[in-house]
Amino acid sequence: MRIVACLNGDRRPGAHPALPVSVDQLLADAHAAVAAGATALHVHPRDRQGAESLEPQVVGPLMERLRAEGPGVPVSLTTALSAQSDPWRRYDLVQRWASSALPDSVTVNLHEAGSVDLVHLLDDRRVAVEAGVWTVDAARILVAARVPAEAVLVEPTQVAVEDARRNAGAVLSLLDRAGVRAPRLLHGSDATAWPMLEDALEAGLDVRIGLEDTMRMPDGSEARDNAALVAHAVRLASAPA
Incomplete structure (x- = not known):
């Protein structure tokens, strides 16, 4: 099982006292998160x-x-349109990434404009794609376009936990029916982050946690940093069934 530490996301600098932004901060946080038990990293440059x-x-x-x-x-980077709102500009930027400094993988949100073209570019550049699937429609794109995904990130965006669970269940069911065999990671955000993580552990799926997804511990208290979030996720993953 992968435990991915999502270090910063699209949160604004200062949103949390320990949010890593600079390269030095990200590097230090990466070491701390892995020491706490993370097996992979996800970063928004x-x-x-x-x-x-x-x-x-x-x-x-x-x-x-x-x-x-x-x-x-392993390190994955975002290609979300939050980082570059013009899909063609995004394509051009990724095309110009230095071959000597490519990430192990990138996340591509399939509901976003230009996603399938970007997937083909990344495949040509031999960069693994983690397909971000927020909805059933996005899962249909994954299947219809035969996206060569190394992993499928099931990412319900609903605010209410039960709504997020229904959406995640519908997506996972479609992936099952379509015979999609790529490993799956389930995660939520803010109020749904910990419930989705617990659901993922129960289902035997990969998980992720970090300040991108939530700034709070399950009891509602503010998390000290990414390492604290990861350490708690590891404890949950290690708890007897």
Whole structure:
């Protein structure tokens, strides 16, 4: 089972005292999260102003540092339109990422414009794709386009836990019926983050946790940092059934 630490997401700098933004912060946080039990990392690169960026001059130095000084686990980067709102500009930026500084994988949200074209580009560049599937319609795109996904990230965005569970159940059911065999990771956000993680553990799916998904512990208290969130997820994963 993978335990992915999602370190920062699209949260604004200062949203949490321990949110990592700079390369130095991300590098330190990566080591702490892996020491706490994370087996992989997911990062949203940031420019010098703290804004999300897919620019080669931002992605390259980040990946070089993570490769040279990081904790030695797989690293995925976002390609969400929150980082670059123009899908064609996004395509161009990813095309210009240095071959020497590519991530192990990237997440591609299949409901976003230009997603299938981006998947083909990444396949050509031999970068693994983790398909972000938020809805049943996105799952249909995965199946119809025969997306070569290394993993499927089932990501219900509903605010209410029961609504998120219904959506996740519908997506997982469609994947089963379509014979999609790629490993699955289930996660929520904010109020649904911990319930979805517990559901994923019960179903034997991969999990992720971090300040991208929630800034709070299950009891509602503010999490100290990413490592604290990961450590609690590891405890849950290790608890007797």
